[in-house]
Amino acid sequence: MQIRLENIIFRYSAGVPVLNDISLDIKKGERVALIGHNGSGKTTLAKHLNGLLRPAAGTIRIDGRKTDTESVARLSGIVALLFQNPDDMIAKRRVWDEVAFGPKNLAYPEGRIKILVAESLALFELLPLQDCNPYDLGYSERKRVALASIIAMDTPILVLDEPTAGMDPREIVLLTGALEKLREDYKTVIIISHDMDFIAELVPRVICLAGGKKRFDGLVRQAFQDQSLLAVCGLLQPQIVRLSTYFRQTEPALTPVEFLENWQRRAK
Amino acid sequence: MPALEIAHLTYTYPTGTRPSLQDLSLRVEKGELLAVIGENNSGKSTLCYAIAGVIPHFFHGQFNGSMLVGKVNTADQTISALAEHVGLVMQIPGNQLSGVRFTVFEEIAFGLENLGMNRQVIHARTTAALALTGLSAFAERSPYQLSGGQQQKVALAAVLAVSPSLLVLDEPTTFLDPQGARQVFDILLELKRQGKTIILAEQRLEWIAEFADRVIVLQNGEIMLCDTPEEVLRHPQIKRMGLDWLPYTKAAAMAKEEGLWAKDRPLSSTFSATVAGLQNG
Amino acid sequence: MPQPEKQSGNATLFIAGKSWLHRLHPFNKLLYILLTGVIIYAGPKGWPVEVFLITLNGIMALTGGVFTAAWRLLWRSLLPLTLFMITIHGFLHADNRIILFSFGRLHFYQEGFVFAINVLLQLNAVLTASLLFVFCTHPADLISAISQAGWPPSLAYLLSSPLLLLPLMHTRIRTIQAAQRSRGLDSEGNFFKRFLALFPLVTPLVLGALVEMEQRSIALEIRGFNAPGPTTSWRTIADSTGQQAARWTMFFLIILLIIGRIFR
Numbered sequence: 097m098q099i100r101l102e103n104i105i106f107r108y109s110a111g112v113p114v115l116n117d118i119s120l121d122i123k124k125g126e127r128v129a130l131i132g133h134n135g136s137g138k139t140t141l142a143k144h145l146n147g148l149l150r151p152a153a154g155t156i157r158i159d160g161r162k163t164d165t166e167s168v169a170r171l172s173g174i175v176a177l178l179f180q181n182p183d184d185m186i187a188k189r190r191v192w193d194e195v196a197f198g199p200k201n202l203a204y205p206e207g208r209i210k211i212l213v214a215e216s217l218a219l220f221e222l223l224p225l226q227d228c229n230p231y232d233l234g235y236s237e238r239k240r241v242a243l244a245s246i247i248a249m250d251t252p253i254l255v256l257d258e259p260t261a262g263m264d265p266r267e268i269v270l271l272t273g274a275l276e277k278l279r280e281d282y283k284t285v286i287i288i289s290h291d292m293d294f295i296a297e298l299v300p301r302v303i304c305l306a307g308g309k310k311r312f313d314g315l316v317r318q319a320f321q322d323q324s325l326l327a328v329c330g331l332l333q334p335q336i337v338r339l340s341t342y343f344r345q346t347e348p349a350l351t352p353v354e355f356l357e358n359w360q361r362r363a364k
Numbered sequence: 365m366p367a368l369e370i371a372h373l374t375y376t377y378p379t380g381t382r383p384s385l386q387d388l389s390l391r392v393e394k395g396e397l398l399a400v401i402g403e404n405n406s407g408k409s410t411l412c413y414a415i416a417g418v419i420p421h422f423f424h425g426q427f428n429g430s431m432l433v434g435k436v437n438t439a440d441q442t443i444s445a446l447a448e449h450v451g452l453v454m455q456i457p458g459n460q461l462s463g464v465r466f467t468v469f470e471e472i473a474f475g476l477e478n479l480g481m482n483r484q485v486i487h488a489r490t491t492a493a494l495a496l497t498g499l500s501a502f503a504e505r506s507p508y509q510l511s512g513g514q515q516q517k518v519a520l521a522a523v524l525a526v527s528p529s530l531l532v533l534d535e536p537t538t539f540l541d542p543q544g545a546r547q548v549f550d551i552l553l554e555l556k557r558q559g560k561t562i563i564l565a566e567q568r569l570e571w572i573a574e575f576a577d578r579v580i581v582l583q584n585g586e587i588m589l590c591d592t593p594e595e596v597l598r599h600p601q602i603k604r605m606g607l608d609w610l611p612y613t614k615a616a617a618m619a620k621e622e623g624l625w626a627k628d629r630p631l632s633s634t635f636s637a638t639v640a641g642l643q644n645g
Numbered sequence: 646m647p648q649p650e651k652q653s654g655n656a657t658l659f660i661a662g663k664s665w666l667h668r669l670h671p672f673n674k675l676l677y678i679l680l681t682g683v684i685i686y687a688g689p690k691g692w693p694v695e696v697f698l699i700t701l702n703g704i705m706a707l708t709g710g711v712f713t714a715a716w717r718l719l720w721r722s723l724l725p726l727t728l729f730m731i732t733i734h735g736f737l738h739a740d741n742r743i744i745l746f747s748f749g750r751l752h753f754y755q756e757g758f759v760f761a762i763n764v765l766l767q768l769n770a771v772l773t774a775s776l777l778f779v780f781c782t783h784p785a786d787l788i789s790a791i792s793q794a795g796w797p798p799s800l801a802y803l804l805s806s807p808l809l810l811l812p813l814m815h816t817r818i819r820t821i822q823a824a825q826r827s828r829g830l831d832s833e834g835n836f837f838k839r840f841l842a843l844f845p846l847v848t849p850l851v852l853g854a855l856v857e858m859e860q861r862s863i864a865l866e867i868r869g870f871n872a873p874g875p876t877t878s879w880r881t882i883a884d885s886t887g888q889q890a891a892r893w894t895m896f897f898l899i900i901l902l903i904i905g906r907i908f909r
Contacts, residue, residue, distance in 0.1 A: 201829030
């Protein structure tokens with residue numbers, strides 16, 4: 097499923113535009129990060145992808161088809177959106193039912209629902225908790241439930257708003273595993289995040305927003321090298337990029353392994 | 365006299381089946397910045413609540429051991445009476461707005477009013493707290509219309525205005541962008557310089573490595589490690605505690621394996637230490 | 646970051662301004678509403694009194710800069726009621742005797758018409774007095790006035806928190822709805838569908854509200870809301886001996902009118 101945004105403009109009643117002339121293309125199976133300062137328009141843009149918000153001007157196409165007349169419920173079979181706050185999502189009193197909520201709404205057959213729910217729960221190590229009430233769980237556990245319930249919808253496109261916020265390193269490893277599975281399934285994943293180290297290691301392409309405008313769209317490597325871009329977008333260099341920049345490595349490294357490879361290559 | 369002294373604290377929530385804090389003893393000196401890290405549900409927030417007196421006064425449950433803030437035994441005081449000595453910034457920013465004040469300025473002044481400060485003091489301290497957190501432009505806005513990140517700053521500013529000698533912060537940067545988070549840590553550093561004692565529960569270990577004087581690692585309500593950030597963050601067992609090495613430490617470890625890092629040199633967890641290690645490898 | 650959906654700050658009709666009406670002590674404005682009500686109920690009867698009060702309120706609204714807003718709100722709320730009352734009473738009032746005009750066998754009577762007009766004028770007088778208060782008093786000022794008068798802060802809390810938290814609740818409902826539509830819940834379309842879509846809203850809303858309430862009461866405690874010592878108030882409400890005298894005058898007038906009514 098290819099996503100194409102053309103000249104999107106959005107404003108809340110007569111104010112300054114929250115999104116100002118945003119155009120972008122995302123290919124099927126791509127993993128993209130949407131980054132920028134607080135209030136830069138990331139979440140607003142995400143809500144355009146599944147029709148929760150409608151642009152004042154511009155068009156959104158998914159696989160060439162314009163989505164502006166499609167209802168959110170219809171689009172939800174194509175684009176699944178993880179909300180920042182899991183408590184906005186959780187509607188059921190049992191973890192299993194919660195994760196099955198989306199697939200059921202999408203009227204998947206019973207058997208498929210069972211498989212999808214079990215798989216998603218397993219991804220986030222929630223199987224032992226499947227009979228719990230989500231509200232008896234901690235914040236990050238509820239966040240995992242919310243993630244599982246989005247992935248269980250088995251949509252070709254997933255938009256994850258701050259999936260790492262409040263998660264500990266062990267849980268982030270679970271998320272990384274889930275992202276790997278989504279890649280194998282050839283899903284398009286758009287991640288909104290403030291966690292620069294997470295993005296550096298996992299996402300090849302970033303789109304940077306600042307003040308509702310697109311400031312950069314390209315390789316994560318390039319974005320993290322551009323100090324003035326980072327300053328405008330409220331971002332900081334990830335740790336390894338910082339090291340790599342300091343040692344003037346020609347190709348900045350994103351992971352410890354890359355960094356060491358660069359180091360040894362130069363030594364030779 | 366220590367700023368905080370916890371002795372053999374064991375606590376179980378009223379609905380809990382096992383203790384959330386177990387035989388926890390800790391001494392924090394005045395002017396120290398102590399970081400509390402650990403996986404989720406390890407007891408970080410519970411510890412924060414206990415220091416501010418929310419435990420045992422709001423959440424009752426089973427409370428054994430003692431908690432001294434300066435000379436004050438928290439068990440003998442109401443939470444509100446402790447407010448002058450301990451400031452707490454809770455995890456979820458929107459929920460700690462008072463619900464009785466209509467502007468950001470008044471929201472930040474709220475604590476000072478409750479402590480009976482006079483107008484000059486309220487004005488001076490609120491204005492200063494607004495400036496320090498970069499919220500001056502929002503003074504007359506409704507705090508309920510702000511974003512999560514901005515609300516997080518309001519919560520911090522409200523505590524700064526009261527200026528208690530002990531500050532307890534439970535993941536105060538979760539919703540902030542990287543530069544916003546850095547700003548908060550700069551503020552904390554400044555407070556430390558002014559002699560404040562700070563207890564900081566935090567997931568962003570990169571900042572802990574840089575700014576904390578000491579770190580404790582909690583797991584299942586117990587203190588597993590208590591040491592300098594360098595020692596804790598490069599500890600080989602840290603993964604078993606639901607944590608992970610920072611990319612800096614991972615890079616250093618790989619460099620050591622490749623013989624690019626001096627054998628007797630410990631692994632690093634900050635930018636400068638990693639640079640130094642690599643240069644002297 | 647979280648939910649910068651379109652939010653309304655609070656549920657008040659307050660219109661910012663610096664007029665004398667805005668500066669007037671909230672209690673004076675409140676007592677004025679009460680006085681108007683008591684005059685209508687227990688004072689001299691007849692339309693001249695009501696018209697006088699409405700004119701007076703109109704002049705006050707003009708000098709306070711809220712006339713247009715008041716006019717707009719009145720027009721919208723009273724017009725349907727006016728049509729309804731005049732029709733009902735004109736045709737059906739129990740005392741109807743004198744026919745004003747007829748549509749075939751339907752007769753429109755003078756007594757019912759006069760009665761309806763009178764009730765509408767009375768309503769109008771009290772409503773305009775209330776609007777002066779609502780438009781020109783920031784809720785925060787009322788709350789400060791209550792605390793300054795030495796009444797318990799919990800009363801102030803009871804009054805102000807719904808004003809601030811209800812809109813918040815409204816925003817939350819919309820966010821939860823959005824989240825559920827994103828998960829394929831069809832809440833667009835016919836009434837039945839929309840009705841069914843309400844059920845999954847309840848759990849997150851109620852449980853979320855409970856968690857929030859618990860957190861907020863902790864927050865109030867740790868910010869010293871129940872601190873033992875004396876408290877101060879940043880927002881002060883200007884008062885004067887003249888205003889106090891006016892308050893007492895209104896108060897005694899109210900008492901006199903009520904006593905007069907009882908012993909008439």
